[in-house]
Amino acid sequence: MQRRAAAIYVAFFLVVGAASYSLIATAAAPTIGFENPEYELSQGDTFEIGGQQYTASTVETTVEESSGGGHGGGGGATISHSATFAWTNESALYTQTWDNGSTVTYEDDEWQVVIPNESDPASFTLRESINRTAILGDDPAADNATVTRDGGEFVVITENGTATLVPASEYFPDPAERQLSEDETIQFEGNETRIDVASDAVTLSWNAPRQNTVQAGNHANVSLSGQTYFTHFSTNTSVVLTQDFAGYRAQTNEIDSFNEQRNGLWGVTIVSGASVVFLIGLAFLPSRY
Structure with a gap:
């Protein structure tokens, strides 16, 4: 293969690979969020649904460190969110x-x-x-x-x-x-x-009277006073209760679409890089004639 032609193709794939990688590096991943949710609560906050008084008795985030594998492998961390809502039934049987x-x-x-x-x-x-x-x-x-x-x-x-x-x-x-x-x-x-x-x-x-509690994690459903709410931890110490289920589905679809596009760009970047290496190798092969 002529080295001049190889150089042109190498430059082309370098431009394509660099462009796709720059899009990956600069694109901001969408996140879950709700504007004007029905409730945004921290630990100890009280709120009312259907005439029943509730308390967010616990709103907490737990980080569990896991040990790494053998041969010097690093460890990881598992983050879990949990909220407990308490209320008193004044006339329980x-x-x-x-x-x-x-x-x-x-x-x-x-x-x-x-x-x-x-x-x-x-x-x-x-x-x-x-x-x-x-x-x-x-x-x-x-x-x-x-x-x-x-x-x-x-x-x-x-x-x-x-x-x-x-x-x-x-x-x-x-x-x-x-x-x-x-x-x-x-x-x-x-x-x-x-x-x-x-x-x-x-x-x-x-x-x-009887004290009742119900617990929910992040992105889960919880039933309070016969109504179903979606839970979302906006921070590690605050939880959102909302009935905007359609909004959540739309945001998850947007995140899935973003991940698919990012994976496609990664594919373009990797293929472009591999093509550059392959073309350079072909350009420097000795000629048989």
Whole structure:
């Protein structure tokens, strides 16, 4: 190949490669951003949606460093964003179930739940749980455990060296009982509580405040007061809530188009550089004639 022609082609590809690389170097990559979003929040900010008060309890960015590979390879960093939104439901429903025969705590005492053997009971009984172990332990004359004789349960009482068997039904006090029905409410854990009696269990229900939270990352959807918002971290310490989903899709399409064009320019730059090297090599090959 004549060196003069090679020089012309080399100059052409150098110009093309330089032009494409300059476009890559000077082009500004588009980014995600929203003008006049519904909310732009920092940690601790409060806002209202649908009459419900919310708090951005956490708005944070975490950077996790990763160790590099072998042979001197460098490490990298993973950046993650997280926001937590908190609100209080002032009248949330709470429930607790007492199974028939179970032992429950009510008014600082322990009771056994006794439901009558009926298909549709409207009431039930709380029967005091007698702590027999504690009673026996407090009586220096009694053994620490009951005994069984001829099918009966007895307490062994030793006085003046003589042991006497006392029927357990006579020794231990009769348990207190308290009857509760569905047509009344009770105070349970500081709340006005409703009662629902079934054949196998009692259900207690009451309304009280409950703290709720929901968490979202960057470029995710979050539902607040039945409305869906898109989250975008405008900085490492502030998050945007917006319903401009169409705007987000348009911006991501623009970013994808930019990346495709940049990759095409990189291809032109690389091919131009390779062509220059190839042409120079051909120009300096020795002639056979």
